[in-house]
Amino acid sequence: MEEKFEPKIVALLCKWCSSAGSDLAGVSRMKYPPNVVPITVMCSGSISPDYIFSAFKNGADGVLVSGCHPGDCHYIKGNYYARRRLALVKKLLEFIGIEPQRFQMSWVSAAEGAKFTQIIKDFVKELEPLGSQNKLRSNL
Amino acid sequence: MVSLDDIKKECKSILEKGKVKYIIGYKKKNNFYLSVPAFIEKVNEIDQLIWDPTCVYNLVRYLRDEKLRKERQKNPDTRPVGVIVKGCDSRSINVLLQEKFIKREDVFIIGVTCEKSGVIDEKKLNKKFEGNCIKKIEFNEDNNYVITLETGTTTVPYKEFLADRCVDCSHNTPLVYDVLMGKKVERSVSEPFKSLGRFESISTEEKWIFWKKELDKCIRCYACRSVCPMCYCDECVVDSINLAVNPDTTAEEKAQKIRWVEKSPVRSENFNYHLIRALHLAGRCTDCGECERVCPVDIPLRYLNKKMEKEANEQFGYIAGIDPEKPALVSCFKDDDPQDFIR
């Protein structure tokens, strides 16, 4: 019996908003696909491009970065820096031939459990036809 | 035409007066037509200086060595270092000033304009004159190249052998200098990112095939990193060497030590290295073209950095190395930065 491809998503979630939002989804028993590996970071602004490349190298099929809405960052400005920096990461990944759907960013507040759920559902749907990410996967 | 005599006169003057410790310039390599970097300490060495189309090196790279040297000395000589810069090199100095890596008083800048043309691409030259020995290349009054071969002298229009980075350049006059040699000639490039056009119309898969083929050649010699004036980190992301190992360190602890890029020159590590480097240079690279020139296996590295330059310009209105007082690309933001890629 052929196994259905299940994309593996690494989600880098900021502690104060997005991670709390994902917790709210859990507490409210909202169902979303179990394909996500959540990693809590203090702020989306603390995310270095190294983390994203490392996620792809270790076999992630998709990477999601989620932070507080602009203006609501717990550290005031972190998400603004993230917005700039990760825009460059996204363009660079597309430039070298990684499917643009594999790296996504979102603003999810602590109250947006439903939005988080929908983002994950949509992400999994978009990754399924793309198949396994073997381009940047480690071949050590 | 830039007068070499004027350059020599200025260098002689500042060296004689003790204004600078030494001057970093260009001199001719023995028995070869290419120039090499020169470090002039004594006045009687000034005659070694040259200025010709083979002066491709970005000498700002050596300001890093000078800084390291000063840090190691107990009572360092605090006089500035003289350095001969072209337009592209002067932007590198601006980036170093912007990042407070060096102070303005640490460097005495002898700016030289490229006037109409620029420097040569050695590879294009070798292709055309394969087998024929080149003895010398000089600028003439119209900024074209006068090439002296074993078989005779020929003048060629500069466009034929101009380095690619000069084709895209609109900063042919140094932006920061203490003295300026040569005429200021306005140059504007209508399509500064034309070279990226070949990637615009191809599919994701075709882009991957292109980069796979190019980066599989990489032997991780790190010439690109070493020649770049902006890659000045004491410990680079690929070096990860800070690991205190004692007899109690367990295998698990050693295994879990973070190493972003392994030393093996396999595809995933090569991509990792080049992608991280392109991002670390976003908003800092001034397209001096040295990384591509020094690569022993001919990887077209300028495309990666040019792409970041294009995004910085089009999305954030930022050009590297123009104003050292402004904040760097990734250490500032605007309220209306584009965010249509964010859900």
Added chain:
Amino acid sequence: MQKILLKKNLSSWLKKITAHRIYAPVKTGEVWSYELIDNPENITLDYPNTAIPPKKILFPQREVLLEFESSNEQEMKLTEVVPEELPTVIFGVRSCDARGLAKLEKIFKGGFEDIYFSKRNNLTILVGLACKIPISANCFCTSVDGSPHSEEGLDIVMTNIGEIYFVESFTKNGEKLIESGIDFFNDPEEKHKNELKQIHQESEKKIKQHFKGIDNITSRLTKMFESDIWDKESLSCIRCGVCTYSCPVCHCFDINDEVLCTFPLKGKRVRTWDNCQFPDFTMHSSGHNPRSNKASRLRQRIMHKFNYFNEECKECLCTGCGRCISQCPVGIDIVEILEKVNVYEE
């Protein structure tokens, strides 16, 4: 054994030896490199030299030494990974590169045998291509006891004489290789032998770079460890690594554990090329670095090549291929440095 081979019969000979893996220089873009050939029709022996020497075939840039796996803290399962001995032929090896491989053999097989090099080397046959003209302005093989047509380290030397190759074997393996395609070879006539001699003699005269002091360079260097010549000559060095990686004889390596998975702990112990010009080459785990400045690293390179090795093996670790000079990003010239060492007065 001396034979002649019509150029158009080269691929026919190669098709007879397909039991071997065949490596030959291939051009990608503007850069030549040694690659595995699947179709012998594609081999051309009309090329300058590769950017990376053929040492990469016998001493690959990445060599897995062993694999480790542990599912609990007490046990560690180790699997040694040893390369297979595969019959291999490398075509188009220039004499300088072949001498480099001969020196590598002395290093990797003398004293303690390096099994990884040995396994790859044992069944490898080297077919050389003599240089008619110096392949770069920076060649200086004749200054380091070499020549453009030297057979040292080679099983066969091929010389291009117009429409034919003059093919001469110097070892039993070379002879056997010719015999496997013997139908395509003919015996050389007197005129071919004369032309060969003339080409070989003229090729030596055409070399432009000459350094005459190789015989006393070792003794001069012994006295110059503390000299300030190294500070002066290393001023423009940007400590990249191109000179060492592109050298046919340089062979320093680093061994690292690459962890693929932390639970269960799985990984590989890997040997990769290392470079004495990298700043952290001599970095100790205490943080001390005895060669932290460029001058000491340049001195190390010159000393290793022209002093330390000479004291042990009576030959220098340089074959005069000129790659380090051609590829140095800032034009540092090893011959220039040697000439300065020869005349340096403190």
